[in-house]
Amino acid sequence: MGKKLKTEEILPSARRTMSAFRNFGYTFSSAVAEIVDNSIEAGANEVNININFDGSDSWITIADNGQGMGLKEITEAMRYGTERKYDSQSLGKFGMGLKTASLSQCRCLTVSSRKSLNTPYITGLCWDYDHIQKTNKWQAIKLKNTELNRKVRKPLMKNTGTVVMWERLDRIAELENPDGKRGEKRLLKMVEDLELHLGMVFHKYLSGEIKRKNLKICINGEKVRPWDPFVRTEEKLDILNPIKIPVKTDKSEAHVILEPFILPKKSDFSSDAAFESASGPHKWNMQQGFYIYRSGRMIQSGGWNRIRASDEHTKYARVMIDFPPELDEMFSIDVAKMRAKIPLQIRDLVKKETEKVVGKAKRAYGADMNTKLKRKISEVINSDEIKKEICKTNNIPKIENNFPKNTSETGGEVITSSTHADPLPVAINSTINQLDVTIPVQFQEIYETEIPDDEYFRLLRAVYDVLMEYSDSAEKKVLKEVFTRIPQFEENVIAKNSYIETI
Numbered sequence: 347m348g349k350k351l352k353t354e355e356i357l358p359s360a361r362r363t364m365s366a367f368r369n370f371g372y373t374f375s376s377a378v379a380e381i382v383d384n385s386i387e388a389g390a391n392e393v394n395i396n397i398n399f400d401g402s403d404s405w406i407t408i409a410d411n412g413q414g415m416g417l418k419e420i421t422e423a424m425r426y427g428t429e430r431k432y433d434s435q436s437l438g439k440f441g442m443g444l445k446t447a448s449l450s451q452c453r454c455l456t457v458s459s460r461k462s463l464n465t466p467y468i469t470g471l472c473w474d475y476d477h478i479q480k481t482n483k484w485q486a487i488k489l490k491n492t493e494l495n496r497k498v499r500k501p502l503m504k505n506t507g508t509v510v511m512w513e514r515l516d517r518i519a520e521l522e523n524p525d526g527k528r529g530e531k532r533l534l535k536m537v538e539d540l541e542l543h544l545g546m547v548f549h550k551y552l553s554g555e556i557k558r559k560n561l562k563i564c565i566n567g568e569k570v571r572p573w574d575p576f577v578r579t580e581e582k583l584d585i586l587n588p589i590k591i592p593v594k595t596d597k598s599e600a601h602v603i604l605e606p607f608i609l610p611k612k613s614d615f616s617s618d619a620a621f622e623s624a625s626g627p628h629k630w631n632m633q634q635g636f637y638i639y640r641s642g643r644m645i646q647s648g649g650w651n652r653i654r655a656s657d658e659h660t661k662y663a664r665v666m667i668d669f670p671p672e673l674d675e676m677f678s679i680d681v682a683k684m685r686a687k688i689p690l691q692i693r694d695l696v697k698k699e700t701e702k703v704v705g706k707a708k709r710a711y712g713a714d715m716n717t718k719l720k721r722k723i724s725e726v727i728n729s730d731e732i733k734k735e736i737c738k739t740n741n742i743p744k745i746e747n748n749f750p751k752n753t754s755e756t757g758g759e760v761i762t763s764s765t766h767a768d769p770l771p772v773a774i775n776s777t778i779n780q781l782d783v784t785i786p787v788q789f790q791e792i793y794e795t796e797i798p799d800d801e802y803f804r805l806l807r808a809v810y811d812v813l814m815e816y817s818d819s820a821e822k823k824v825l826k827e828v829f830t831r832i833p834q835f836e837e838n839v840i841a842k843n844s845y846i847e848t849i
């Protein structure tokens with residue numbers, strides 16, 4: 347028999363631990379998503395979120411119609427580090443989310459639950475952060491049926507389920523004066539962000555893509571719409587071959603599914619509204635990259651996990667990566683479920699696949715930009731007024747034949763005559779091929795919208811810069827002449843950018 351160890355049980359300080367656990371890095375939206383995870387796991391198909399602004403008395407409730415909990419279960423649920431078993435589809439992992447996510451946003455968390463319709467009994471427990479700070483004891487406050495807030499009891503009158511209530515929202519309304527207009531405005535903005543976030547994180551559940559786990563989420567009565575990052579209803583979507591990557595763990599082998607997509611360019615979307623919506627909460631450039639899912643729940647939305655940098659030319663590339671909870675350790679999933687790492691074991695393979703999709707996205711993007719640019723450049727230098735002026739100053743009698751034709755006649759292509767004497771088209775031609783690697787990002791972005799005046803001049807400036815860069819000195823001279831004759835170019839571009847003068 348081994349020697350009996352002498353031990354000393356050292357309990358964590360309630361005051362200090364709870365304070366530290368408030369800082370796992372949740373945002374407001376990711377904290378609410380943690381609570382919704384629990385509802386899904388409890389079999390709920392409806393989650394109603396109510397956010398009520400009332401200055402420092404503001405409150406939030408998240409109510410589900412899941413299986414609910416009895417007194418014993420709710421007590422365990424309130425423990426930091428709930429003891430329970432997880433199955434292969436579980437969204438939970440650490441036994442922490444309910445408490446850490448809630449108290450990252452508020453100082454008072456109440457959970458009430460009803461397990462059976464046969465009894466009117468509703469159980470309630472509360473973690474009051476200020477009580478813990480005072481007592482330094484892990485004491486949750488028990489609430490009798492009659493002591494429970496009406497807002498917590500009401501959703502459980504007719505069905506089983508669980509209601510989570512957040513009060514004293516110090517992290518949400520952390521303004522000096524939460525009762526003022528600014529506090530209200532801020533909360534409204536947070537509601538908007540929350541809608542987008544939940545629509546994104548749970549889109550597979552909200553759209554019914556996850557079998558037998560249909561979900562409806564409402565925020566203040568408004569239904570949250572799913573946001574599919576891969577716009578899988580768009581006809582022109584380019585779907586690349588999915589691949590299944592086997593991954594060995596200590597205990598078994600599991601699979602990671604990788605599905606790459608290249609989203610359509612703006613003109614290929616079914617509507618402008620669809621294109622706008624596809625850009626996502628953080629817009630096109632930030633939304634490119636990996637979408638990592640764990641059991642169908644999104645953990646990461648965009649970014650290339652240091653496999654490559656995000657750039658304008660690859661903004662339409664999005665790659666779905668789905669892994670099962672068995673691979674949690676390998677993906678280094680964090681408590682707040684906001685980050686995951688690509689495991690070393692599959693990194694090279696993921697990189698190789700990423701290069702394929704990125705290469706294809708770049709080619710598609712480059713072709714698109716070239717067509718647009720050719721059209722725009724042609725429009726810029728093709729005006730009659732400029733043609734006339736150039737004819738005059740360069741003594742070229744038949745300049746019309748030498749310039750690129752009006753693009754409406756050529757279907758957007760720049761056509762130049764092979765017998766021309768003017769150096770300008772040469773400059774353009776030598777430039778066109780370089781455009782997709784040289785155009786500044788801001789310049790390309792404005793193609794997504796109608797071009798307002800100042801953007802138009804920014805565009806001209808960018809065209810000018812690119813053409814200049816790839817022209818020899820004779821071409822540069824003509825180019826400068828052409829551009830300075832464009833109406834208002836001098837006032838709006840040269841006067842504001844003195845460096846042009848010195849080129």
Ligand SMILES: Nc1ncnc2c1ncn2[C@@H]1O[C@H](COP(=O)(O)OP(=O)(O)OP(=O)(O)O)[C@@H](O)[C@H]1O
Nearest residue numbers: 384385388423428438439440441442443444445508
């Ligand atoms: N809405 C709910 N309905 C029923 N049971 C719930 C609900 N919310 C929480 N629970 C129970 O409370 C437990 C603790 O929840 P908590 O979110 O703290 O941890 P977890 O979900 O197990 O893991 P994780 O820390 O990864 O979220 C859950 O495992 C579940 O048994």
Ligand SMILES: [Mg+2]
Nearest residue numbers: 384438443444
């Ligand atoms: Mg949880």
